[in-house]
Amino acid sequence: MNEASILLVDDEPAILQMIETVLRKEGFASVARAHTAAEALSACENAAYDLIVLDVMLPDGSGVEICPFLRRMTDAPILFLSARASDFDKLTGFAVGGDDYVTKPFNPLEVVARIRALLRRSRKTEAVRPAAGASATVHDFGRFQVREEAGELWVEGRQVGCPSLVFQLLLFLCKHPNRFFSKSELYERVWGESSFGDDNTVMVHIHRIRERIEADPSQPEYLVNVRGMGYKLVRREDGYER
Structure with missing residues (x-):
């Protein structure tokens, strides 16, 4: 179960x-429903969920519109459902805080498989909580620090919220400073599976990291990229110059 x-x-x-029927057959016992954007917001205000499946088109608003508000209440993975299949729509869903995007019509077994994958990835972050008496590992980049066991990001002395997959990607880069990784390499190392053309997912998560750690995300000083090579996280004291 x-x-x-x-x-x-x-x-x-x-x-x-x-x-819900497929989820319960697959062993998921706790499944709640909401039919509107207002019900979804109310549900997340009153209960904690490990994952949210969110339709884009709702009678009183858009899932894309309410996603940022949900993000203020929860770091749970959000899986969008939508009849809109363009790359722009998918990127918009990722940009506002979504973690995956499935287009209608869909195979419910695929949805369940994606739910399992998102939960598995989310638990990687939950698993790095500090044990009693354990020493804390802090990756210090000057402007920001990543507290590994606590699963926390601090920027200029202030803790900044960080969804699980964003944190996992940032933590991986912190562990390999000044080393370039291609988008497909990052996907395979962090998401734990072959990318199969999911480069856009990595790009969106890179953007989310920059929004948090950079003084000017449009002119990144820490998380930089070189065309044709990939991305790397730079320690400023190591002498990197843009």
Whole structure:
């Protein structure tokens, strides 16, 4: 039995019933429903969920519009469902805080597989909580620090919220400073599977990191890229110059 708590948000009862039925058959016992954007926000205010499946088109708003508000309440992975299949729509979903994007019509077993993958990745961050008496590992880059066991990002002395996959990517780069990684390498090392053309996912998460650690995300000084090579996280004291 899977103990993860999942919130399904969709205004189509048939879709909710289909996904919930498959989830329960696959061992997920805690599944809640919301039919509107308002219900989704209320649900997250009153309960904690391990993952949210969020429809883009809702009767009282857009899943894309409410996603930033959900992000203020939870770091749980968010899986978008949408009939919109363009790259722009997918990138928009990632940019506002989504972690995955599935287009309609879909195979419910694929949705469950993606849910399992998101939960597995999310738990990687949860697993690095400090043990009693354990020494804390801090990756110090001057302007910001990553506290590994605590799963915390601090920027200029202030703790900054960081969704699980964003934190995992940042932590991986902190452990390998000044080393270039291609987008496909980062996907395989952090997401734990072959990229299969998911380069956009890495790009969006790179942008999310820059929004948090850079003074000017459009002119990054720490998380830099070189065309044709990839990305690397630079220690400023190591003498890197843009």
